Amino acid sequence: MTSRVVFDNNIDAFDEAQNDDKCPQKEMVHIRIQQRNGRKTLTTVQGLSDEYDLKKIIKVCKRHFACNGTVVDHAEWGEVIQFQGDQRANIQRFLLGVKLARAEQIKVHGF
Amino acid sequence: MSMLWHYCAAYSIKQRSTIRYNGIFRYWGEGESLEMSDAELPDIDLTKKKKKKKTAAPLDVEDTTDQRKILDDAANEDLFGGEDGSNVDVTKFDETLKKKKKSKKVTLDLGEGEEDLVGDLDELSLDKKKKKKNKAALDIGASLSADGLEKTAEPGQKSERPWLDRDMGRDGFLYEELLDRVYAIINKNNPSSGESSQKLVVPPPKLARIGTKKTAFSNFDATAKALNRKSDHLLLYIFAELGTTGNQDASGGLILKGKFVNKAMEKVLKAYCKEYVQCKTCKSYQTSLEKRDRLFFVKCDICQSERTVVAITKGFQAVVGKRARIKAAAAAAAPK
Ligand SMILES: [Zn+2]
Numbered sequence: 001m002t003s004r005v006v007f008d009n010n011i012d013a014f015d016e017a018q019n020d021d022k023c024p025q026k027e028m029v030h031i032r033i034q035q036r037n038g039r040k041t042l043t044t045v046q047g048l049s050d051e052y053d054l055k056k057i058i059k060v061c062k063r064h065f066a067c068n069g070t071v072v073d074h075a076e077w078g079e080v081i082q083f084q085g086d087q088r089a090n091i092q093r094f095l096l097g098v099k100l101a102r103a104e105q106i107k108v109h110g111f
Numbered sequence: 112m113s114m115l116w117h118y119c120a121a122y123s124i125k126q127r128s129t130i131r132y133n134g135i136f137r138y139w140g141e142g143e144s145l146e147m148s149d150a151e152l153p154d155i156d157l158t159k160k161k162k163k164k165k166t167a168a169p170l171d172v173e174d175t176t177d178q179r180k181i182l183d184d185a186a187n188e189d190l191f192g193g194e195d196g197s198n199v200d201v202t203k204f205d206e207t208l209k210k211k212k213k214s215k216k217v218t219l220d221l222g223e224g225e226e227d228l229v230g231d232l233d234e235l236s237l238d239k240k241k242k243k244k245n246k247a248a249l250d251i252g253a254s255l256s257a258d259g260l261e262k263t264a265e266p267g268q269k270s271e272r273p274w275l276d277r278d279m280g281r282d283g284f285l286y287e288e289l290l291d292r293v294y295a296i297i298n299k300n301n302p303s304s305g306e307s308s309q310k311l312v313v314p315p316p317k318l319a320r321i322g323t324k325k326t327a328f329s330n331f332d333a334t335a336k337a338l339n340r341k342s343d344h345l346l347l348y349i350f351a352e353l354g355t356t357g358n359q360d361a362s363g364g365l366i367l368k369g370k371f372v373n374k375a376m377e378k379v380l381k382a383y384c385k386e387y388v389q390c391k392t393c394k395s396y397q398t399s400l401e402k403r404d405r406l407f408f409v410k411c412d413i414c415q416s417e418r419t420v421v422a423i424t425k426g427f428q429a430v431v432g433k434r435a436r437i438k439a440a441a442a443a444a445a446p447k
Pocket residue numbers: 390391392393394395411412413414415416
């Protein structure tokens with residue numbers, strides 16, 4: 001039997017967290033940048049929910065950011081999006097704008 | 112703080128933030144209902160104000176500046192007593208206080224006044240937090256962004272009384288200036304209560320390009336030492352954040368793959384400090400990191416509070432560079 005935390009207002013904190021907004025995104029989204037040769041960079045987006053169709057996301061993003069992008073399936077980290085160039089600000093704005101993730105779920109790494 | 116009130120009331124303050132004004136005032140007023148509307152202002156010692164305005168009006172600037180300084184000095188002595196802060200008559204600056212305490216026959220000697228001041232200061236610090244956030248921030252060298260530096264500049268560095276050489280008739284006293292001055296004086300008189308202990312001075316990262324593809328972070332070890340962290344931990348964080356690899360050299364430097372500039376490294380170091388150095392409870396940077404049961408704890412040396420921090424993970428790393436070579440290496444490493 002597991003005990004659950006119930007606050008004064010009789011709302012089960014765990015239920016609340018789980019049902020929040022019916023948003024399938026539960027984990028943190030990590031947006032990273034990697035340097036390639038020369039001035040070229042690569043942006044990776046890790047941790048998006050499985051319920052999202054990443055291919056569709058990419059399709060839109062490619063056009064809006066004017067860059068190429070792919071989905072990479074990684075054994076440990078699951079499906080990860082890659083974009084060419086530094087798209088960190090773009091993808092962050094996109095995720096927030098389309099409400100795929102909440103602001104506190106997005107972590108932008110790098111400089 | 113009746114002194115502040117007097118200052119504010121006696122001289123016209125053109126720009127002031129009402130919210131903070133009230134907040135500060137409430138704290139200093141020790142919970143007594145001292146709030147006054149502007150309509151009540153004229154009751155309080157207007158003579159000084161009028162005198163001021165008159166002296167500010169004439170055209171020859173030299174003379175007025177001198178006069179103003181004399182007047183200001185006089186007012187200053189009224190407020191803060193002598194240079195050493197003695198002879199402060201706290202009661203005489205506050206009408207309400209005077210009225211209320213008249214029956215009690217006030218004998219506020221200096222010792223008591225100081226006690227009050229310190230007590231109030233503690234309360235005040237809560238209110239101050241918002242404003243001082245910039246100040247409490249760590250200094251990664253002097254090369255921080257210019258606007259950040261502007262904000263963190265100590266008020267003592269500016270002229271202590273900037274209004275002396277200004278057209279008082281037109282501009283008057285600015286609330287911000289007066290506030291800065293009050294804080295400067297408080298900090299001067301109470302060195303221990305300042306937020307100096309929350310400051311962490313880290314030498315600015317020295318980055319230099321090696322060839323076209325590598326960057327040397329030459330004072331890497333010194334930085335780790337200044338943060339009181341093992342260089343391995345900081346190294347891991349830098350690699351994870353910058354999405355790169357590298358190695359340490361013999362002279363305490365770090366060679367990173369890729370091109371990086373000082374600003375980028377400062378940002379990474381700041382993020383590191385926020386996540387792995389700063390105490391979330393008291394905001395101090397004097398902490399130590401220890402590992403227990405496969406978990407990392409940051410323990411504060413000041414308030415002894417502890418918190419867990421996540422281990423550094425690099426996360427997904429995209430394949431960049433020579434795929435063929437990586438494939439070949441993988442094939443060679445695991446043939447059977
Ligand atoms: Zn602490």
